[in-house]
Amino acid sequence: MTGKGRVGILGSGVVGQQLGRGFAAHGFEVMLGSRDPRKLNAWRAATPGPVSTGTFEESAAFGEVVILATAGSATEEAIDLADPKNFVGKLVLDATNPLDFSHGMPPGLFLGTTDSLGERVQRKLPDAKVVKCFNTVGNTRFIDPKFREGVPPMLICGNDEPAKRRTDQILRELGWPGAMDVGGIDAARWLEAMVPLWVRVGRSLDTYEHAIRFVR
Numbered sequence: 235m236t237g238k239g240r241v242g243i244l245g246s247g248v249v250g251q252q253l254g255r256g257f258a259a260h261g262f263e264v265m266l267g268s269r270d271p272r273k274l275n276a277w278r279a280a281t282p283g284p285v286s287t288g289t290f291e292e293s294a295a296f297g298e299v300v301i302l303a304t305a306g307s308a309t310e311e312a313i314d315l316a317d318p319k320n321f322v323g324k325l326v327l328d329a330t331n332p333l334d335f336s337h338g339m340p341p342g343l344f345l346g347t348t349d350s351l352g353e354r355v356q357r358k359l360p361d362a363k364v365v366k367c368f369n370t371v372g373n374t375r376f377i378d379p380k381f382r383e384g385v386p387p388m389l390i391c392g393n394d395e396p397a398k399r400r401t402d403q404i405l406r407e408l409g410w411p412g413a414m415d416v417g418g419i420d421a422a423r424w425l426e427a428m429v430p431l432w433v434r435v436g437r438s439l440d441t442y443e444h445a446i447r448f449v450r
């Protein structure tokens with residue numbers, strides 16, 4: 235192993251690409267995954283650092299930490315393609331949201347209040363340590379975030395305490411002041427529910443480069 239560790243990312247969209255670029259810039263080895271890795275050739279060519287591309291299965295097998303950055307409605311299908319065996323014992327950072335765009339913008343949720351994608355992922359991967367992370371922040375602010383009113387801690391939740399401490403360390407490596415732990419993976423119900431609100435606030439502020447911050 236070189237650098238700070240190997241990160242496998244499932245997701246070829248803007249979220250996967252931003253996270254891949256950012257983790258590589260901070261000294262992690264990255265494999266970015268897609269059902270069709272050829273679509274990531276341009277990303278790979280343009281991204282400095284130790285980056286590679288692969289299938290979902292190859293990326294999950296590669297990562298000591300695996301990040302889920304797939305469409306919410308496809309997350310469980312992507313895990314099946316990646317093979318649940320490749321997640322055993324690993325920290326899994328779940329950035330996905332169960333957004334429902336069937337009525338256009340702003341989105342609703344196709345799942346919520348009594349269940350969440352975070353819980354579905356943890357049930358599907360009982361031997362992995364799932365931590366909900368990154369889902370409440372816009373992708374342009376994932377890495378070395380800056381906000382005019384100060385950078386809030388990243389809201390996270392999950393069942394495994396050491397996994398949450400490792401997540402806090404990783405976030406600090408990426409320029410965050412750390413994590414705010416809001417509970418077990420069942421709290422993903424409320425972290426995911428914040429996202430339709432985040433979109434509505436963004437429309438009101440006329441920017442998607444904002445974050446939700448709690449003050450006291």
Ligand SMILES: NC(=O)c1ccc[n+]([C@@H]2O[C@H](COP(=O)([O-])OP(=O)(O)OC[C@H]3O[C@@H](n4cnc5c(N)ncnc54)[C@H](OP(=O)(O)O)[C@@H]3O)[C@@H](O)[C@H]2O)c1
Nearest residue numbers: 245246247248249268269303304305306308330331372373
């Ligand atoms: N946009 C943001 O700023 C932001 C911030 C935080 C969290 N999120 C969440 O992050 C996730 C990724 O968002 P995104 O905009 O980057 O990408 P996206 O367009 O929501 O998803 C693209 C990824 O989903 C995979 N996918 C789509 N249909 C699939 C299927 N039937 N089976 C397997 N995989 C499938 C695609 O696979 P292929 O590579 O094979 O095409 C691709 O890797 C979402 O859940 C989103 O809610 C977004």
